Amino acid sequence: MRKIPASFYDRTDVLQIARELLGKILVTNWNSVITSGRIVECEAYNGVIDKASHAYKGRRTARNDVMYEKAGTAYVYICYGIHHLFNVVTNKKGIPHAILIRAVEPVEGISEMLKRRNKKKPDYSITKGPGSLSVSLGITVRQNGISLQSDTIFIADDAFIPDKKIVGVSPRIGVEGSGEAAGYPYRFFIKGNPYVSGRIK
DNA sequence: CGACCGATCGTCT
DNA sequence: GACGATCGGTCGA
Numbered sequence: 001m002r003k004i005p006a007s008f009y010d011r012t013d014v015l016q017i018a019r020e021l022l023g024k025i026l027v028t029n030w031n032s033v034i035t036s037g038r039i040v041e042c043e044a045y046n047g048v049i050d051k052a053s054h055a056y057k058g059r060r061t062a063r064n065d066v067m068y069e070k071a072g073t074a075y076v077y078i079c080y081g082i083h084h085l086f087n088v089v090t091n092k093k094g095i096p097h098a099i100l101i102r103a104v105e106p107v108e109g110i111s112e113m114l115k116r117r118n119k120k121k122p123d124y125s126i127t128k129g130p131g132s133l134s135v136s137l138g139i140t141v142r143q144n145g146i147s148l149q150s151d152t153i154f155i156a157d158d159a160f161i162p163d164k165k166i167v168g169v170s171p172r173i174g175v176e177g178s179g180e181a182a183g184y185p186y187r188f189f190i191k192g193n194p195y196v197s198g199r200i201k
Numbered sequence: 202c203g204a205c206c207g208a209t210c211g212t213c214t
Numbered sequence: 215g216a217c218g219a220t221c222g223g224t225c226g227a
Contacts, residue, residue: 039223130220
């Protein structure tokens with residue numbers, strides 16, 4: 001199990017990177033409390049030409065500034081006032097590509113996740129959906145802008161690669177208002193995995 | 202299990 | 215002043 005190198009994120013094809021993120025392991029380590037989960041669902045946001053992206057038409061504000069950072073930076077923002085959504089920045093500095101991690105399957109630290117979620121027993125909702133996984137892994141906007149080469153939050157590769165046959169592709173969730181972009185097949189997920197959010201599994 | 206709906210507040214217009 | 219890259223509870227089947 002090794003930390004994914006910066007070169008993994010520093011590529012031009014955000015769709016390809018999103019596809020390859022499936023099966024990788026998102027790890028957080030706060031004061032030696034480790035929680036991790038295997039990525040089973042993510043969505044690509046294709047920069048300035050993607051109407052569903054925060055950086056559509058080169059939009060740049062205090063919130064999305066980190067999208068223009070170098071590849072392998074964490075972009076975390078608040079949605080609906082309560083939910084912290086974790087994204088990975090890709091491509092060269094100045095090109096605002098990002099991938100939203102939407103769901104993971106718990107690997108390590110499940111009892112800690114239960115504490116953070118205020119639950120007694122594990123169920124599939126514990127890391128299903130971007131807001132939920134952030135609570136379980138202890139991710140908040142405090143991590144916005146930090147490097148995924150750090151030791152507190154990173155993505156690891158344990159050489160597991162999902163078979164092509166079990167990788168599903170669909171339009172993204174929650175972007176109905178984005179015109180044509182709403183239909184783009186930019187969501188990737190592991191078919192049949194119970195932690196995958198949304199309707200299409 | 203699906204459909205619906207209210208919560209909640211930072212961000213941008 | 216309106217609107218989210220959402221969630222969890224409730225209701226009905």
